[in-house]
Amino acid sequence: MNPLEIPAEILTLMSVKSFLYKEARLLDEHLLDAWLALFTDDGEYILPIKDGPPPEPAIIRDSRARIEERVYRLTHTLAYAQLPKSRTQHEVTNVEVLGWSSPNELSVACNQTVHELRPGNPFQVGLANPRSLHARCRYQLLLNGTDWRIRSKRCDLLNREYPIYNLTFIF
Amino acid sequence: MSPSQVAGEHAPVNDSEINDFHKFDLVRDGAGRFRLHSSVYTDQHIFDLELKHVFGHSWVFVSHEDMIPLPGDYVTTNIGTQPLIVCRDADNRVHVLFNRCAHRGSAVCREERGHADKFRCPYHGWVFGNDGRLIGVAQRSGYPDDFLEWDLKLEEVPRAETYRGLIFANLDPNAPPLLERISSVRRYIDLWCDRSPTGRVALPEGVHRYEFPGNWKLQAENGVDGYHGNYVHESFVDLLERSGEREADDTRNTRNTLGLHNFAKGLPYGDGVLERKDGMIGTFPYRSNSSYCLQLETSYGSERANDILMQRNIFIFPNLFLFESHIRVIHPVRPDKSYIDVHPTYLVGTSDQLNAERLSEHERFFGPSGFGAPDDIEVFVCAQTGALATGNPWLEFSRGMHRESMNELGETVGHSTDETPQRSLYREWLRLMEGNGVSPKVAR
Numbered sequence: 001m002n003p004l005e006i007p008a009e010i011l012t013l014m015s016v017k018s019f020l021y022k023e024a025r026l027l028d029e030h031l032l033d034a035w036l037a038l039f040t041d042d043g044e045y046i047l048p049i050k051d052g053p054p055p056e057p058a059i060i061r062d063s064r065a066r067i068e069e070r071v072y073r074l075t076h077t078l079a080y081a082q083l084p085k086s087r088t089q090h091e092v093t094n095v096e097v098l099g100w101s102s103p104n105e106l107s108v109a110c111n112q113t114v115h116e117l118r119p120g121n122p123f124q125v126g127l128a129n130p131r132s133l134h135a136r137c138r139y140q141l142l143l144n145g146t147d148w149r150i151r152s153k154r155c156d157l158l159n160r161e162y163p164i165y166n167l168t169f170i171f
Numbered sequence: 172m173s174p175s176q177v178a179g180e181h182a183p184v185n186d187s188e189i190n191d192f193h194k195f196d197l198v199r200d201g202a203g204r205f206r207l208h209s210s211v212y213t214d215q216h217i218f219d220l221e222l223k224h225v226f227g228h229s230w231v232f233v234s235h236e237d238m239i240p241l242p243g244d245y246v247t248t249n250i251g252t253q254p255l256i257v258c259r260d261a262d263n264r265v266h267v268l269f270n271r272c273a274h275r276g277s278a279v280c281r282e283e284r285g286h287a288d289k290f291r292c293p294y295h296g297w298v299f300g301n302d303g304r305l306i307g308v309a310q311r312s313g314y315p316d317d318f319l320e321w322d323l324k325l326e327e328v329p330r331a332e333t334y335r336g337l338i339f340a341n342l343d344p345n346a347p348p349l350l351e352r353i354s355s356v357r358r359y360i361d362l363w364c365d366r367s368p369t370g371r372v373a374l375p376e377g378v379h380r381y382e383f384p385g386n387w388k389l390q391a392e393n394g395v396d397g398y399h400g401n402y403v404h405e406s407f408v409d410l411l412e413r414s415g416e417r418e419a420d421d422t423r424n425t426r427n428t429l430g431l432h433n434f435a436k437g438l439p440y441g442d443g444v445l446e447r448k449d450g451m452i453g454t455f456p457y458r459s460n461s462s463y464c465l466q467l468e469t470s471y472g473s474e475r476a477n478d479i480l481m482q483r484n485i486f487i488f489p490n491l492f493l494f495e496s497h498i499r500v501i502h503p504v505r506p507d508k509s510y511i512d513v514h515p516t517y518l519v520g521t522s523d524q525l526n527a528e529r530l531s532e533h534e535r536f537f538g539p540s541g542f543g544a545p546d547d548i549e550v551f552v553c554a555q556t557g558a559l560a561t562g563n564p565w566l567e568f569s570r571g572m573h574r575e576s577m578n579e580l581g582e583t584v585g586h587s588t589d590e591t592p593q594r595s596l597y598r599e600w601l602r603l604m605e606g607n608g609v610s611p612k613v614a615r
């Protein structure tokens with residue numbers, strides 16, 4: 001099973017990394033239903049502005065139902081802000097296992113940079129213009145058999161309290 | 172220039188420039204049509220004139236008292252592109268100061284929000300009180316004895332007045348009083364504040380902020396545009412149907428039907444109101460919250476409570492909107508770049524649960540990741556692109572011109588899908604751009 005006697009922490013880290021890379025790929029390939037299925041039934045997805053519960057607003061404070069609505073909007077409705085759809089490339093770095101918060105729930109920190117471009121006529125305002133957005137992320141991952149589920153994904157954008165243009169793709 | 176001359180005073184307006192503006196022929200208003208030339212979105216010279224004539228002679232929203240509740244609190248903001256500090260001094264007086272050192276012009280405050288009784292200039296260390304007074308000069312012996320008579324300070328914006336927590340400032344020292352300026356729109360400000368049974372709204376610290384590569388007036392027009400909802404927000408209309416909140420056909424028809432309580436109003440001074448009994452999207456369903464409705468009836472009586480509960484988007488020329496869930500402020504940056512600050516409000520005196528539910532509904536639609544507002548921004552950007560084509564450079568703002576009428580309050584009233592508020596906006600814009608702000612046209 002473990003002939004090289006790799007320490008358990010390293011195996012955990014590798015497994016978390018491959019899970020995060022998979023999540024990134026699903027987003028970059030627009031496989032949003034598969035991305036949605038990564039979340040637990042009580043999963044949440046949050047992009048805060050300031051710390052704190054309501055009435056402090058968040059850029060995104062999605063319950064599982066709201067995440068479903070977000071995916072539905074992007075996959076089934078005429079959402080002009082995603083017409084044309086963003087092309088994205090998620091980079092996941094600085095992955096660190098912070099510890100088990102319960103016997104099957106792991107806290108994970110990482111940094112993510114999303115390179116984004118909306119394809120289209122480059123003479124037109126807002127198109128074919130590559131941008132990068134950066135965030136420090138925290139995940140609560142639930143062990144589900146041999147794989148993980150996202151109980152909470154929180155991304156603190158570098159520019160979270162400053163003006164942001166079109167953040168309607170999924171970070 | 173004498174040392175005591177007000178630093179915020181604009182360069183003298185040049186008469187030939189004013190006459191030139193007539194020749195530009197940018198607004199064609201008459202014979203049942205209203206047209207605007209696209210260059211108002213793209214032209215740098217027009218943008219510069221806007222900063223001078225529109226933002227230089229209007230009561231511009233700069234902050235809300237709840238953002239600086241205590242002595243020493245401050246925020247930094249802008250009128251047009253000019254940097255300001257809005258602060259509260261030790262005597263609880265609100266000051267609107269230019270963020271510019273009296274020595275060699277450095278900004279003295281780089282934070283967006285904080286608490287301080289002094290501002291120390293980073294360049295040569297001059298120190299100013301939060302009432303603007305110069306209170307410390309490094310190596311004072313380098314200046315003569317009469318130095319204090321030079322009257323150097325953080326200059327006050329010439330006029331600053333507050334109405335129901337909204338702080339407005341005016342760069343024009345001869346502007347009419349705020350109350351005179353808002354005499355028509357005031358009843359809507361009151362109705363908006365009275366959505367709280369205590370008459371007070373408060374602001375959390377967090378702000379939803381957008382940047383977009385388009386002209387500021389695209390946002391000014393759009394916030395009171397009742398025509399676009401069924402199209403730009405098709406996505407949101409579909410989400411309401413999916414969630415079982417409202418069938419899409421019902422949403423669409425309510426907004427189109429004549430004869431319902433469904434108005435777009437143009438007010439004096441460029442203000443506008445979009446008003447519906449029902450059918451504004453991205454709005455919390457207040458009328459189905461009986462304990463909230465009861466609170467309003469208790470505070471204001473049932474007739475006024477019913478008026479308060481009308482759905483309204485209120486535009487106060489040139490840069491402020493009052494929406495039911497938030498205060499929205501427009502900042503012009505360049506002809507093709509703007510910032511929008513959306514401050515969600517909470518209604519003081521109502522339950523935390525109601526405020527949390529309102530906020531959640533707000534977050535669903537607004538913010539750079541919302542399900543509605545980014546689609547508006549997208550069409551602003553489409554319009555910014557289209558404005559570069561000159562085949563027919565005119566923008567049609569004629570909708571409903573043949574069916575609008577004047578009511579007993581002196582408001583021009585059209586159907587909620589009519590472009591009545593936009594015509595009001597651009598008539599005021601033209602009046603100011605032609606140099607008819609209140610100050611004398613000649614150099615002072």
Ligand code: FES
Pocket residue numbers: 272273274275276277292293294295296297
């Ligand atoms: S510029 Fe402020 S002290 Fe010199």
Ligand SMILES: [Fe+2]
Pocket residue numbers: 399400403404543544547
């Ligand atoms: Fe809209």
